[in-house]
Amino acid sequence: MAKLVGNAIFGQSGGPTSVINASAAGVITEALKMDCIPKVFGAANGIRGILEEKFYDMTQEDPKELELLKTTPSSALGSVRYKLADPDKDPTDYNRLLEVFKKYDIRYFFYNGGNDSMDTCNKVSKFMQKAGYECRVMGVPKTIDNDLYATDHCPGYASAAKYVATSTMEVFLDARVYDTPMVCVLEVMGRNAGWLTAATAIAAYKGQGPDLIYLPEIVFDMDKFVADCKKVYEKNNGKLIVAVSEGIKDKDGKYISEYGSDLAKEKDSFGHAQLGGTAQVLANVLKKELKCKARAIEFSLLQRCAAHWASAADVEEAFTAGQKAVQYAVEGVTDHMVAYKRGEKNGQYVCEYVLVNLSEVANTEKKIPREWINADGTGLTQDYIDYVLPLIQGESKPPIEDGVPRFAKLKKVFATK
Amino acid sequence: MAKLVGNAIFGQSGGPTSVINASAAGVITEALKMDCIPKVFGAANGIRGILEEKFYDMTQEDPKELELLKTTPSSALGSVRYKLADPDKDPTDYNRLLEVFKKYDIRYFFYNGGNDSMDTCNKVSKFMQKAGYECRVMGVPKTIDNDLYATDHCPGYASAAKYVATSTMEVFLDARVYDTPMVCVLEVMGRNAGWLTAATAIAAYKGQGPDLIYLPEIVFDMDKFVADCKKVYEKNNGKLIVAVSEGIKDKDGKYISEYGSDLAKEKDSFGHAQLGGTAQVLANVLKKELKCKARAIEFSLLQRCAAHWASAADVEEAFTAGQKAVQYAVEGVTDHMVAYKRGEKNGQYVCEYVLVNLSEVANTEKKIPREWINADGTGLTQDYIDYVLPLIQGESKPPIEDGVPRFAKLKKVFATK
Numbered sequence: 001m002a003k004l005v006g007n008a009i010f011g012q013s014g015g016p017t018s019v020i021n022a023s024a025a026g027v028i029t030e031a032l033k034m035d036c037i038p039k040v041f042g043a044a045n046g047i048r049g050i051l052e053e054k055f056y057d058m059t060q061e062d063p064k065e066l067e068l069l070k071t072t073p074s075s076a077l078g079s080v081r082y083k084l085a086d087p088d089k090d091p092t093d094y095n096r097l098l099e100v101f102k103k104y105d106i107r108y109f110f111y112n113g114g115n116d117s118m119d120t121c122n123k124v125s126k127f128m129q130k131a132g133y134e135c136r137v138m139g140v141p142k143t144i145d146n147d148l149y150a151t152d153h154c155p156g157y158a159s160a161a162k163y164v165a166t167s168t169m170e171v172f173l174d175a176r177v178y179d180t181p182m183v184c185v186l187e188v189m190g191r192n193a194g195w196l197t198a199a200t201a202i203a204a205y206k207g208q209g210p211d212l213i214y215l216p217e218i219v220f221d222m223d224k225f226v227a228d229c230k231k232v233y234e235k236n237n238g239k240l241i242v243a244v245s246e247g248i249k250d251k252d253g254k255y256i257s258e259y260g261s262d263l264a265k266e267k268d269s270f271g272h273a274q275l276g277g278t279a280q281v282l283a284n285v286l287k288k289e290l291k292c293k294a295r296a297i298e299f300s301l302l303q304r305c306a307a308h309w310a311s312a313a314d315v316e317e318a319f320t321a322g323q324k325a326v327q328y329a330v331e332g333v334t335d336h337m338v339a340y341k342r343g344e345k346n347g348q349y350v351c352e353y354v355l356v357n358l359s360e361v362a363n364t365e366k367k368i369p370r371e372w373i374n375a376d377g378t379g380l381t382q383d384y385i386d387y388v389l390p391l392i393q394g395e396s397k398p399p400i401e402d403g404v405p406r407f408a409k410l411k412k413v414f415a416t417k
Numbered sequence: 418m419a420k421l422v423g424n425a426i427f428g429q430s431g432g433p434t435s436v437i438n439a440s441a442a443g444v445i446t447e448a449l450k451m452d453c454i455p456k457v458f459g460a461a462n463g464i465r466g467i468l469e470e471k472f473y474d475m476t477q478e479d480p481k482e483l484e485l486l487k488t489t490p491s492s493a494l495g496s497v498r499y500k501l502a503d504p505d506k507d508p509t510d511y512n513r514l515l516e517v518f519k520k521y522d523i524r525y526f527f528y529n530g531g532n533d534s535m536d537t538c539n540k541v542s543k544f545m546q547k548a549g550y551e552c553r554v555m556g557v558p559k560t561i562d563n564d565l566y567a568t569d570h571c572p573g574y575a576s577a578a579k580y581v582a583t584s585t586m587e588v589f590l591d592a593r594v595y596d597t598p599m600v601c602v603l604e605v606m607g608r609n610a611g612w613l614t615a616a617t618a619i620a621a622y623k624g625q626g627p628d629l630i631y632l633p634e635i636v637f638d639m640d641k642f643v644a645d646c647k648k649v650y651e652k653n654n655g656k657l658i659v660a661v662s663e664g665i666k667d668k669d670g671k672y673i674s675e676y677g678s679d680l681a682k683e684k685d686s687f688g689h690a691q692l693g694g695t696a697q698v699l700a701n702v703l704k705k706e707l708k709c710k711a712r713a714i715e716f717s718l719l720q721r722c723a724a725h726w727a728s729a730a731d732v733e734e735a736f737t738a739g740q741k742a743v744q745y746a747v748e749g750v751t752d753h754m755v756a757y758k759r760g761e762k763n764g765q766y767v768c769e770y771v772l773v774n775l776s777e778v779a780n781t782e783k784k785i786p787r788e789w790i791n792a793d794g795t796g797l798t799q800d801y802i803d804y805v806l807p808l809i810q811g812e813s814k815p816p817i818e819d820g821v822p823r824f825a826k827l828k829k830v831f832a833t834k
Contacts, residue, residue: 016591045596074590081595166725166821173491173824174433174722178498179462184718206821300714301601305591308583308726311820392820403728403809404583404623407590 003036006107011043013113016074017156018310019318020142025069026322027110028058034330041415046080051096060413068408070319071398073307076410084120087127094127108136108329114143115363122358125335136329139337139358140321144304146195149364150356151339155318158391159310160303161199168203181238183286183294187279191247192216193367200243201380210243217368218377220248226289233290246278256281308405312394317351324353337361349390420453423524428460430530433491434573435727436735437559442486443739444527445475451747458832463497468513477830485825487736488815490724493827501537504544511544525553525746531560532780539775542752553746556754556775557738561721563612566781567773568756572735575808576727577720578616585620598655600703600711604696608664609633610784617660618797627660634785635794637665637673643706650707663695673698725822729811734768741770754778766807
């Protein structure tokens with residue numbers, strides 16, 4: 001097949017991770033090497049940057065800073081949450097994309113994101129095909145939620161998991177130093193899938209983790225929760241650590257975090273009363289029911305941007321996924337996402353890079369299999385531990401300057417219109 | 418001077434840090450080496466363990482686990498917050514301590530803690546002197562608050578500072594990925610002294626930190642705060658990061674966190690309404706005043722137990738402080754705390770270990786000098802940066818097992834009564 005000659009554009013989408021920039025580094029540095037790709041653009045804030053003709057000329061960047069991207073968290077080019085319309089109903093955005101692609105002779109489109117972003121990627125790919133505009137469209141996965149279909153795991157998940165597991169062990173040690181009762185409720189990200197909350201089970205596996213784990217895969221029952229907690233609290237002399245997904249829901253589909261919002265409405269002289277999230281609601285319940293001190297800890301943004309403690313395996317895989325997307329596209333592949341397949345070599349885990357149809361992956365969510373959750377719904381089985389341990393191996397080493405990581409600083413020179 | 422022969426006891430007190438166990442490792446391993454110290458006991462939960470004759474026989478521990486203590490966060494022996502009475506008013510506890518010391522032939526007492534713990538140490542020392550019981554009493558400092566008098570800095574501070582600075586940089590990158598306004602309020606520990614909140618200024622110094630920093634050293638004014646924030650918010654296209662000490666107070670001495678407690682009292686069907694801390698109160702204010710999304714992030718317990726990202730300098734100094742306490746005591750010193758003095762060798766920072774009278778250090782708090790805070794009261798000067806950078810150098814390397822740190826697991830064999 002004759003090589004398709006034209007420019008490339010790369011965009012980042014959805015919530016940041018510790019390694020989304022590693023994929024960016026993979027795509028950009030690989031694309032810059034290709035003879036058939038004269039110019040590489042980085043879209044400012046994903047698809048919106050393309051629509052608005054705001055993109056950076058990546059050839060202007062210092063190669064050293066592009067190298068640093070590999071260990072820099074968050075989305076260096078800026079991200080976006082923008083849902084493209086159904087092209088049959090409203091083709092405005094698609095026509096505009098085609099116009100921009102033509103104007104800049106963009107023949108390679110790489111998009112890095114989660115479910116919604118793969119949907120965007122898929123729609124763009126199909127539209128360009130229909131319009132007869134030759135363009136290779138490749139998705140690069142990412143999400144700390146680990147809920148993308150057809151890939152063994154998602155770039156970004158392992159680093160968040162390693163951080164959550166480690167921090168949970170540290171909190172475990174901290175929370176039991178006094179000879180008085182102490183209850184801790186840890187809140188981990190995850191609205192629909194409990195993969196990241198499951199990572200606290202790694203800490204439990206090491207003997208320094210939560211007593212109980214509640215995932216969105218299991219319907220949450222407050223009475224059972226209180227009974228579960230009471231049992232551990234009494235057995236452990238008032239020491240109890242619980243991990244919960246932010247997205248746990250009761251049998252009526254109501255988020256537990258919403259239990260708090262009934263309280264104190266309009267009572268606030270300084271803004272909206274915000275009673276905190278799921279962990280705070282549950283800590284309040286336990287305070288009352290166990291008559292003890294209970295602390296809510298949210299890992300908040302920290303869990304998805306802790307590049308200082310990323311999984312080296314994750315960083316390498318994310319970088320390679322970016323490279324592979326470019327290599328496949330140049331070889332003629334389009335309309336696919338690069339996915340991970342679990343392989344084995346001499347009894348050791350290896351990551352294999354495979355291709356999945358974009359239409360197959362778009363908008364499908366992968367949850368934790370029921371059989372990996374214990375019968376009681378309060379912990380993970382060894383299957384999960386066996387699944388996750390290979391992914392969190394190795395510590396990423398961001399270069400250090402003045403005792404703190406030296407993160408990339410891009411020049412972000414806009415491409416001339 | 419003839420060596421004093423007798424057993425040693427070591428206790429940990431107050432809030433945990435990432436390196437308090439490094440000092441424990443220093444004291445215990447050094448004491449175990451001394452011919453004049455036949456037995457080394459570790460008090461369970463500090464002074465309370467001694468009063469209750471609950472202490473561990475440290476000779477029973479695996480040397481490998483004692484070595485691991487150096488990189489294990491929190492207080493492995495358990496901690497306590499227990500204030501001894503004035504011995505002139507109520508000598509009960511002191512008489513009991515004397516009884517226990519005699520029973521176990523304890524001639525060396527090492528106590529590791531902050532202000533209150535040095536007060537305990539001081540009172541015990543003076544009582545034993547008065548009682549004519551020969552015993553060497555040595556304090557070993559620790560506190561993430563960095564507020565101990567007569568020492569250049571405190572063990573535990575630098576590791577917490579390194580973690581807070583790094584995490585702030587990571588949140589900075591995460592919080593500005595979208596092209597929509599985003600306000601983040603970071604809450605850092607520190608009731609009376611702003612040293613740890615000041616560490617966010619390291620992130621600002623690296624160009625990836627908060628726009629505004631509020632410390633307890635400066636009286637907090639809500640109107641000025643809102644005006645400060647509005648200015649930055651408008652200048653930066655809706656991007657604003659603020660760091661605050663949990664302990665900031667208004668001109669009437671009221672904690673800003675208490676502003677929230679007026680709200681929603683008794684309204685809670687699941688326990689006490691707890692509106693979160695200082696950051697949440699301020700995020701609510703900014704939501705209303707700037708009409709934007711505002712997120713509160715508490716570093717919570719994470720900041721004081723993040724041994725996975727401790728300062729290597731801090732770990733080594735804390736370990737050495739423990740060793741020095743034992744060496745000085747064996748040489749005949751008593752009634753002192755080991756303190757740090759800032760030295761220089763070939764233009765490089767070195768830590769020197771000096772002695773301070775316990776009575777001098779007990780119950781005195783050291784705050785940030787006013788001249789290290791900018792005129793406006795919203796940031797730190799270069800003086801602070803120059804002070805702190807040498808302290809956060811090097812990354813502590815806890816051994817890794819299964820992708821997460823391998824923390825010490827002590828056997829904790831109780832000493833036979």
